[in-house]
Amino acid sequence: MIIEEDEKGNTIKAREYIKVKNRLLGREESEWLRCGDVNSVILERAGYKPIYDSSEMPWILELKKVYPQISDEITALLSSPFNLTNVGEGRMEHDERVKIGDWKEFVIFGSNEGLGLEDSKKVLEEVLPEGTVELCREGGGEVILSRLGGHAKILPHCGPTNLRLTCHLGVKVPVGDCGIKVAGEVLRWKEGGCVVFDDGYEHEVWNETEEERVVLLIRFWNPVVEVSERFQFLEDAKNRKEEDYKVRWHPPVESEGIKGVIEEGRKCGGCRREGGAEVRFNDGFEILCKSCGSITRC
Known part of the structure; x- marks a missing residue:
């Protein structure tokens, strides 16, 4: 993941660098697509884009229908501050530079799944796209409750891959300046409504209100990826991540x-x-x- 949030000038330089790199590699010429592991195979496929209309996805219509069934259990869990942890804390993944203020999560499916929401988990497993829970438990994504405190920001950054999409279902959305910008376009949440985007594109989040913002965040397979390709694509991404880790942390000497x-x-x-x-x-x-x-x- 490329994170250049300390100075605006660095962010612009990062975008220009990626734009040139994409052009040299024959990829889509977008300075916004800056994830660390771009799968070039799916870039040219019909339907590939940074932001999606949730009405295009039948499973999201079902999610909206069942949400009232799980909202009480979610509200009860959110009422205790001890149920949520700092984002990425259990996975040792979160870069503190990318946030300003309070940003916490409860993991429903994924690494370090929290205890609770058992009834909600059963309901979600019935409506989430096929392969979503498996993707989470294989380390390729997660389903979480994401809470952003008042006057908090998540600075411009990119997710690790374009193999998946992200859905935000609004659980608690304060009135005022609270939103997300994806690939230069500002989106707003609504309680009970969904926004869907590719987090491999640069995005940032802010909550300039006095109240907290909570979304149900779901990472799922990008629909342009064929079911038959998923296993190999995921294995390839894992292998590249492992190689990147070795290059970064393993000594070049005995x-x-x-x-x-x-x-x-x-x-x-x-x-x-x-x-x-x-x-x-x-x-x-x-x-x-x-x-x-x-x-x-x-």
Whole structure:
């Protein structure tokens, strides 16, 4: 995921970089589609777009019909602040830079599923698109209650892949300036209504009111992905994520070599003190002395 929210200039640079990259790779020329894992196969398929009309999806009509059956159970759960956790806390995924203010969740389906909403889970399993619960439990998505506090923001960012779509069903929507912008277009929630979008496109959320905003968030397979393709696409995405993880965190040198440098208490080349060093990886590895700040490259 590319996150460039600290300065507006950086966000613009990120968009331009992705636009050039997409052009070179023969992809859709959109600076908004900036997810880390773009599946190029589905980009040219009919119906692929950043924002969808919920009326195009029959299962959402069914979701709206059954929502009154689960709303009381959801309201009861939301009444206790201890039922929700900071977004991504249990999965160690959330980047604190992407939010301002209070943003919490309750996981219904997905990693670290919460205890509760048992009746609601049964109802949802009946109406969610085929493969949604499996996608969540395989690590490709989640179904959650997402609560954004008053005067909170989720800064411009992108989801990890374009293989899935996101549906927001409005549970509690305050009156005032509260909305979401997807690929440059502003959308507004309504209680009991749904907005559907591809979170691989840049999006941001804000709640400039005194009250909290709550949505039922559902990630489900992008309908342009054929059922027969799902398993392989998901496995490919997982493998690419694993490779990205290795590139980011695994040292480009043998771990035993680093272990030897650390255990022998190598002296700083600047102040000649031992210890108090931090090992960093950067085309090899380097040792940062915490005493004087000098860097020894190895």
